[in-house]
Amino acid sequence: MKRIVTIQDISCVGKCSLTVALPIISAMGVECAVLPTAVLSTHTMFPDFTFRDLTDDIRPIAAHWQAEKIGFDAIYTGYLGSFEQLKLISEFIDNFKTPGTLVFIDPVMADNGKLYTGFTPEFARAMAGLCGRADVIVPNLTEAAFLLDLPYQAGGYDENYIRERLKRLAGLGARSVVLTGVSFRPDELGVMGYHAEKDEFFSYFHRKIEVSFHGTGDIFSSTAVGALMRGFSLERALALAADYTVDCIEGTMNSPGHAWYGVEFEPAIPGLVARLNR
Ligand code: PXL
Secondary structure, X not given: OOEEEEEEEEEEEOOOHHHHXXXXXXXXXXXXXXXXXXXXXXXXXXXXXOEEEOHHHHHHHHHHHHHOOOXXXXXXXXXXXXHHHHHHHHHHHHHHOOOOOEEEEOOOOEEOOEEOOOOOHHHHHHHHHHHOOOOEEOOEHHHHHHHHOOOXXXXXXXXXXXXXXXXXXXXXXOOEEEEEEEOOOOOEEEEEEEXXXXXXXXXXEEEOOOOOOOOHHHHHHHHHHHHHHOOOOHHHHHHHHHHHHHHHHHHHXXXXXXXXXXXXXXXXXXXXXXXXXX
């Protein structure tokens, strides 16, 4: 069985980060080890939340794993809270990446043109440095703008604009770059990607749902990493992840008073597993 280590916070309520990654990756038949970076009472979209920083635990945990010769098939990072953590994760990659290890970085920090609470443009520039160490990065359009220190454009762009952004992102150093939340038509939303070594673009679009839920990026990334570990190509992994995310959003919308504190991804898990084995 493949083993992923995912490095992100645990938000106790408000499904995102580890409370999403663990169940989804496990359901996909892949072991999910965790390196929690912080414990929050809820995610940061709630008006108030507790935040216990676990930065000081990262090095001792990694040292223990090294002593035990524990290895990982993938290193998947999500929400990271400080410059110090970025430095420690880079060190973690130095220590744990082997030629067979996939480094998948979701530079979680912004959406809809705005940085999440607590993040700054300087942090985004430092995150760009970490992205340079990845095999795959999956920023949304807002995160891409902050990573590149370029203006954010919500819509009205064409394929050339996205291709240019992808090439610039690849310039940070990642081998494959995926932009999420791309839309060229009012009824379509999807991802567009770029394999830097092959100089090849690819894309996958699905119907657009006019609603945005918190935590969907984590559902998408967790599913994509899980599928990569199950042997899917990047293109197929992203398509599976996009379809599952849409299923989750639709399921949530159909649920009475749809849960504002998290997408109901659980009922859609059997469908995900069925698609995985199809
Ligand atoms: O879903 C991304 C995410 C993860 N973790 C925390 C967050 C967010 C988004 O706001 O606040 C703590």
